[in-house]
Amino acid sequence: MKYQLDLDGILDFEHGQGLFPDEVVSEIGRQLEKATKGFVKGLVKKYDGPIESYKQMSSMASIAAALGTSVIQKDIQEELGEIGYDRFKYEFFLSSPELENYKYRILFLEHGISGYPVKIVLEQGIADEIFGMENSDYELRYDSADELANVIVNVLNSKKVIKVMQELIYAAQRIIKLDSEIEEQ
Numbered sequence: 001m002k003y004q005l006d007l008d009g010i011l012d013f014e015h016g017q018g019l020f021p022d023e024v025v026s027e028i029g030r031q032l033e034k035a036t037k038g039f040v041k042g043l044v045k046k047y048d049g050p051i052e053s054y055k056q057m058s059s060m061a062s063i064a065a066a067l068g069t070s071v072i073q074k075d076i077q078e079e080l081g082e083i084g085y086d087r088f089k090y091e092f093f094l095s096s097p098e099l100e101n102y103k104y105r106i107l108f109l110e111h112g113i114s115g116y117p118v119k120i121v122l123e124q125g126i127a128d129e130i131f132g133m134e135n136s137d138y139e140l141r142y143d144s145a146d147e148l149a150n151v152i153v154n155v156l157n158s159k160k161v162i163k164v165m166q167e168l169i170y171a172a173q174r175i176i177k178l179d180s181e182i183e184e185q
Contacts, residue, residue, distance in 0.1 A: 018115075018145050019145050020088075020111070020115040021090075021109050021111050021115055021116070021118040021145070021148055022044050022088070022090045022109060024145045024148050024149050024152070025042075025044050025090070025092050025109065025148070025152055026043075026044045028042060028149060028152050028153065028156070029041065029042025029043055029044060029092070030042075032156060036165060036169065038097065039096055039097075039098075039168060039169045039172045039173070040094055040095075040096055040165045040168050040169065041094065041095050041096065041097065042092065042093075042094055042156070043092070043093055043094075043095055043103075044090050044091070044092050044109075045090060045091055045093075046088075046089070046090055047089045047090055047091040047108060048089070051089055051108035051110055051119075051121050052121060052139065085112065085113055087110050087111070087112060088109075088110065088111050088112070088113075089108065089109065089110045090108065090109040090110075091105055091107075091108055091109075092105070092106050092107050092108075092109065092152075093105040093106055094106065094161070094164055094165065094168060095168075096168045096169075096171065096172045097172070098171070098172035098175040098176060099168065099171060099172060099175070102168075102171075104164045104168075105123065106122070106123055106126065106155060106161065107120050107121060107122045107123065107126075107155065108120065108121040116142070116143050116144060116145070117141045117142060117143045118141065118142050118148055119139065119140070119141050120139075120140050120141075120142070120148070120151070121138060121139050121140075122138040122139075122140065122155065123138070123160075124138050125160050126155055126158055126160050126161060129158050129159060129160050130154055130155065130158055
C-alpha cells in the first residue's frame with residue numbers, strides 16, 4: 001500500500017535561514033577590529049565548559065549520595081523529543097594582537113540546531129550597566145539575528161567595554177613602542 005506524503009512547497013531546500021548567532025557576533029567583531037585600527041579584536045571561539053553558574057557537590061556529599069539508597073521516579077517523557085544533539089556554545093571576548101595571552105570575556109552564546117532562540121550570558125557588570133540596575137538578569141534570550149546584533153552593539157558601546165578597549169589600545173601601543181625601542185638599540 002502506498003501512502004501519500006506530500007511535502008512539496010512545505011520544506012525549503014533552497015534558502016538558508018540567515019546568519020547563525022556565532023556568525024552575527026563574529027561579523028560585529030570584525031567591524032570592531034576595523035573601527036579600532038586593528039588594536040582590539042572581538043573574537044568568537046567554541047566553548048566547552050558550563051555557561052551558567054552552578055552548584056558543585058563536595059566530596060563528602062558525593063560519597064553520602066553514592067551510599068544512600070533512594071527511589072528515583074523516572075518520567076518517560078524525558079526519553080522522547082530531541083535526543084543526541086549538542087548545544088552549540090561559544091565565548092565572545094576582546095583581545096589584541098599585541099597581547100597574545102590576554103582576553104576579556106564579555107559573554108557566552110548558546111543555541112540549538114536552528115540557531116534561534118539564542119541564549120547569551122553577559123558579564124555581570126556589563127549587564128548591570130546596560131539595564132541600569134545592580135544584580136540585573138545577565139542570562140538573556142533573543143529570537144533573531146537582528147535582536148542579537150542590537151544587544152551586541154549595545155554591549156560594545158557600554159562604558160565598561162569602552163574602558164576595556166581603551167586599556168587594550170594603550171597597552172598595545174606601549175608594547176609596540178617598547179619593541180621599536182629594543183629594535184633601535
